Amino acid sequence: DTGVSQNPRHKITKRGQNVTFRCDPISEHNRLYWYRQTLGQGPEFLTYFQNEAQLEKSRLLSDRFSAERPKGSFSTLEIQRTEQGDSAMYLCASRPQFGLLDTTDTQYFGPGTRLTVL
Amino acid sequence: DAKTTQPPSMDCAEGRAANLPCNHSTISGNEYVYWYRQIHSQGPQYIIHGLKNNETNEMASLIITEDRKSSTLILPHATLRDTAVYYCIVRAHLPSSGTYKYIFGTGTRLKVLA
Numbered sequence: 001d002t003g004v005s006q007n008p009r010h011k012i013t014k015r016g017q018n019v020t021f022r023c024d025p026i027s028e029h030n031r032l033y034w035y036r037q038t039l040g041q042g043p044e045f046l047t048y049f050q051n052e053a054q055l056e057k058s059r060l061l062s063d064r065f066s067a068e069r070p071k072g073s074f075s076t077l078e079i080q081r082t083e084q085g086d087s088a089m090y091l092c093a094s095r096p097q098f099g100l101l102d103t104t105d106t107q108y109f110g111p112g113t114r115l116t117v118l
Numbered sequence: 119d120a121k122t123t124q125p126p127s128m129d130c131a132e133g134r135a136a137n138l139p140c141n142h143s144t145i146s147g148n149e150y151v152y153w154y155r156q157i158h159s160q161g162p163q164y165i166i167h168g169l170k171n172n173e174t175n176e177m178a179s180l181i182i183t184e185d186r187k188s189s190t191l192i193l194p195h196a197t198l199r200d201t202a203v204y205y206c207i208v209r210a211h212l213p214s215s216g217t218y219k220y221i222f223g224t225g226t227r228l229k230v231l232a
Contacts, residue, residue, distance in 0.1 A: 004161070006161075031217070033219070035220075040224070041222075041224060042205055042222025042223055042224055042225055043162065043220070043222050044222070045219035045220065045221075048212070048215060048217055048219070050215065050217070055212075055214065055215035055217065056212045056214065056215050056217065056219070058219075091161050091162070093161075105150070105152075105209060105218050106152070106164055106167065107164075107220060108164065109154075109161035109162045109163070109164075110161050111160055111161045112159075112160070112161050114159070
């Protein structure tokens with residue numbers, strides 16, 4: 001399977017604990033996005049990487065959140081001191097760099113990591 | 119940010135065409151409309167996208183009105199496996215990086231009935 005993969009698929013933690021999620025994008029996709037989806041809502045943008053550089057961060061990404069993509073391949077999203085409001089599905093998406101004639105922006109999503117904070 | 123408006127839910131009989139409408143009246147002139155679907159507990163799956171002309175692929179057809187303020191996704195012969203939440207999406211430009219983020223609405227929950 002050459003799609004976007006995310007691990008773990010499910011994470012249950014107690015309030016106050018730290019958690020880390022991993023995303024492996026499609027090979028050769030240099031653009032990577034993180035989104036958060038709460039129950040009954042559509043996904044909301046969190047952050048964007050181009051290769052290893054984190055170029056965008058949403059207001060939703062509080063100081064307790066940090067994301068990295070150290071070698072421009074896989075990415076990690078860490079939440080410190082989790083709160084019950086952090087319970088959500090965390091989705092990763094990737095896409096290749098535009099070709100010269102391609103101005104579209106199809107993002108390919110992984111299966112997500114569902115976080116439950118007790 | 120441009121917004122999309124979709125009906126919260128729809129039913130469709132198996133084998134029939136499912137027509138899912140979307141309003142995106144604030145979309146800018148050079149912005150694409152994307153459609154994704156999300157089956158329970160999975161990540162969103164790309165279906166189709168378009169700018170001005172109608173588009174068709176192996177999954178669906180996309181009809182965009184001439185004024186581009188609305189569009190309709192058509193699943194020509196819905197099956198039980200098409201039961202999902204369907205999202206109509208526009209992008210928002212992020213000036214500092216030059217990239218775009220997807221703006222999802224709350225989507226339409228399509229139930230295909232046997």
